[in-house]
Amino acid sequence: MRTHIFPLLTIFLLSLSSSSSSSSNLIKDTCKKCSDTDPNIRYNFCTSSFNSSPDSNQTTDLRQLGLVSIRLTKNNVTSTRHFIKHLLRDDKNKKMNNNNNTITNTTTKLDPYVKACLNDCMELYSDAVSTIKLAVKDYKAKRYDDANIGLSSVIDASTTCEDGFKENDNSKNKSKNHVVSPLTKRNDNAFQLTAISLSIINMLRN
Ligand SMILES: *[C@@H]1O[C@H](CO)[C@@H](O)[C@H](O)[C@H]1NC(C)=O
Numbered sequence: 001m002r003t004h005i006f007p008l009l010t011i012f013l014l015s016l017s018s019s020s021s022s023s024s025n026l027i028k029d030t031c032k033k034c035s036d037t038d039p040n041i042r043y044n045f046c047t048s049s050f051n052s053s054p055d056s057n058q059t060t061d062l063r064q065l066g067l068v069s070i071r072l073t074k075n076n077v078t079s080t081r082h083f084i085k086h087l088l089r090d091d092k093n094k095k096m097n098n099n100n101n102t103i104t105n106t107t108t109k110l111d112p113y114v115k116a117c118l119n120d121c122m123e124l125y126s127d128a129v130s131t132i133k134l135a136v137k138d139y140k141a142k143r144y145d146d147a148n149i150g151l152s153s154v155i156d157a158s159t160t161c162e163d164g165f166k167e168n169d170n171s172k173n174k175s176k177n178h179v180v181s182p183l184t185k186r187n188d189n190a191f192q193l194t195a196i197s198l199s200i201i202n203m204l205r206n
C-alpha cells in the first residue's frame with residue numbers, strides 16, 4: 001500500500017502548489033465579474049471571503065469555486081442562526097432571573113420589539129439553512145435552476161430579517177423607535193455571500 005500512496009501524494013501536492021496561483025487568478029477574475037454584474041457585491045468582500053477558505057487554493061475551475069462559495073454561504077448562515085439562538089436563549093435566562101427577586105438587572109433584557117424581530121429572523125435563518133443544504137445537492141447535480149431558486153430565497157431571508165428591524169423606524173409609537181438591528185453585519189454577509197453564489201450559478205448557466 002505504502003508504495004502506492006507515496007507517489008499519489010506527491011502528485012497531489014505538486015498539483016496543489018501549481019494550482020495555487022491559477023486559483024488565485026480564478027478568484028480575482030470571478031470576483032471581478034461578480035462585482036461588475038451585481039453592484040451589491042463588493043470586490044474586496046468577494047476575494048477575502050474566498051481567500052478565507054482553505055478549499056479555495058485547490059480550486060481550478062468555476063464550477064468548483066461555485067461549490068466553495070455555496071459552502072461558505074452555508075457555514076455563514078448556520079453561524080448566524082446559532083448567534084440568534086444564543087441571543088434569544090440568553091434573554092430567556094435573564095427573564096427567569098428577573099422573575100426571581102434576587103436579580104433585578106433588566107438593562108440587558110431585549111426590547112420586546114427586537115425580540116419579536118429576532119424570533120422572525122430565527123425562523124427565516126432556520127429555513128435558510130435547510131434550503132442551502134438542498135441547494136448544495138442541486139448544485140452538485142447541476143440542477144442550476146433549482147439551486148438558483150433556493151439561494152434566491154436565502155437572499156430574501158437576509159433582507160426580510162434586516163427590514164424587520166427597520167420597519168420600526170416609521171412607527172408612530174415613539175417608545176418603539178430607534179431599534180438597532182444586532183444582525184446588520186451578519187445579514188449583509190449572508191446577502192453578499194449568497195449573491196456571489198447566485199452570480200456564479202448564472203455564469204455556469206449561460
Ligand atoms: C461570514 O462571512 C464573512 C465574510 O466573508 C466573514 O467575515 C465572517 O467571518 C463569516 N463568519 C463566519 C462565522 O463564517
Ligand SMILES: *[C@@H]1O[C@H](CO)[C@@H](O)[C@H](O)[C@H]1NC(C)=O
Nearest residue numbers: 020021024051052053054057
Ligand atoms: C491561498 O494561496 C494564497 C496565495 O497562493 C495565499 O496567500 C493564501 O494564504 C492561501 N490561503 C489558504 C487558506 O491557504
Ligand SMILES: *[C@@H]1O[C@H](CO)[C@@H](O)[C@H](O)[C@H]1NC(C)=O
Nearest residue numbers: 096097098099100101102103
Ligand atoms: C432565586 O435565585 C437564588 C440565587 O440564584 C436562588 O438561591 C433561589 O432559590 C432563587 N429563588 C427562586 C424562587 O427561584
Ligand SMILES: *[C@@H]1O[C@H](CO)[C@@H](O)[C@H](O)[C@H]1NC(C)=O
Nearest residue numbers: 094103104105106107108109
Ligand atoms: C447590568 O448589566 C450590564 C451588562 O451585563 C452592565 O453593563 C450594567 O452595568 C448592569 N447594571 C446594573 C444596574 O447592574
Ligand SMILES: *[C@@H]1O[C@H](CO)[C@@H](O)[C@H](O)[C@H]1NC(C)=O
Nearest residue numbers: 111112113172173174175176
Ligand atoms: C407602544 O409600545 C409600547 C412597548 O412596546 C407599548 O407598551 C405601548 O402600549 C405602545 N403604545 C401604543 C400607542 O401602541
